[in-house]
Amino acid sequence: MKMMNKRFPLLVIFLFGTAVAVFGREWTNTDGQAIQAEFVEFVDDDMVTIRMDGSGYTYDYPIAKLSENDRNYLDGLKAKQAVEEKYAKLADRRARWTDDYEDAVEEAKETNLPILLFFTGSDWCGYCIRLKKNVFDERDFEEFANGNLVLVEVDFPRSGLSGSQEKENNALKKQYGVTGYPTVYIIDPKEETLGRIGGYGGQSPEEYIKQIEDLIKKRKS
Numbered sequence: 001m002k003m004m005n006k007r008f009p010l011l012v013i014f015l016f017g018t019a020v021a022v023f024g025r026e027w028t029n030t031d032g033q034a035i036q037a038e039f040v041e042f043v044d045d046d047m048v049t050i051r052m053d054g055s056g057y058t059y060d061y062p063i064a065k066l067s068e069n070d071r072n073y074l075d076g077l078k079a080k081q082a083v084e085e086k087y088a089k090l091a092d093r094r095a096r097w098t099d100d101y102e103d104a105v106e107e108a109k110e111t112n113l114p115i116l117l118f119f120t121g122s123d124w125c126g127y128c129i130r131l132k133k134n135v136f137d138e139r140d141f142e143e144f145a146n147g148n149l150v151l152v153e154v155d156f157p158r159s160g161l162s163g164s165q166e167k168e169n170n171a172l173k174k175q176y177g178v179t180g181y182p183t184v185y186i187i188d189p190k191e192e193t194l195g196r197i198g199g200y201g202g203q204s205p206e207e208y209i210k211q212i213e214d215l216i217k218k219r220k221s
Contacts, residue, residue, distance in 0.1 A: 024053055028067040039077065048074060095145035097153050099165060101172060104152045108189035114216055115150045117185040119178045123157045128182040131200040140205040148216070156181070186215045194218050 024038030027050060037050040043060055051058045063071060093111070097118075098104055108115050118136070120128040135141050136151075145151055154169050155161070161169065172178075176185055176193075184197040195215030203211070 024051070025073075027061075027070050029061075029065050030067060039074075042074075042078065093146050095142065095149055095151050097151045099153055099155065099169075101152055101154075101168060104150045105189065105191060108150045111150070112189060113148060113150050114189070114194060115152055115187045115191075116145075116212070117152050117154055117172070117176070117187065119154045119156075119173065119176070119181055119183040119185075121157060121181045122153075122155050123159055125181045127200040130202075131182050135200075135203065135205050135208045138205040141209060144205075144209050144212075149212070186212060 024036055026034050026036055028034045036053045037059075038053065040049040040051050040058055043049055046063055047060050048063050048066075049058055049060050063074060066074070101117075104115055107113075118132075120132070122128060122132070154172050156169060156173075160166070176183075180198065182198075182200055186194040186196075188194055195218065197208075197211055197215075
């Protein structure tokens with residue numbers, strides 16, 4: 001869009017004065033009037049704060065009255081901020097194992113992370129115990145999970161479970177067609193299967209992480 005040399009309303013000119021230094025960008029309103037200013041922040045979904053070049057005066061302006069080019073620019077800033085906020089949250093996130101599948105699905109939707117379902121017999125399955133000790137309890141895996149996975153343990157211990165938990169775990173076992181342990185499924189927040197890792201062949205945390213990453217890539221491709 002061709003920028004015009006007109007200015008914003010006279011009130012703004014009176015308040016802001018003439019810009020003598022250029023630090024921001026040119027903003028144009030729907031009437032074709034333009035002004036040089038720097039983006040400060042989003043006031044809300046309808047208003048944006050800009051800072052005038054030279055005077056440093058801040059001014060709240062309705063987004064709807066800005067040009068299409070400026071609205072697209074603001075959409076890009078908002079999208080960038082959303083990504084930055086997401087990764088800031090993930091940087092501080094600590095993955096935790098849960099046995100609450102529904103709660104895990106909600107967390108996956110909020111974080112847009114895939115879910116790791118670990119079908120295990122925690123007190124009798126030797127390979128399950130080794131997988132947990134040699135991979136899932138290792139620091140490398142924990143650090144990977146913090147920003148990349150929601151963790152769910154679907155356990156079938158000989159010591160037994162509460163009635164509701166046993167019912168939920170049996171339903172998940174049937175849903176995913178699990179016939180042996182350990183079995184690991186990677187699913188997306190919509191509960192669609194990305195892949196399965198059966199058994200445990202002695203992989204290191206790095207090797208196991210690579211298997212998971214390969215499955216997650218299918219979601220992004």
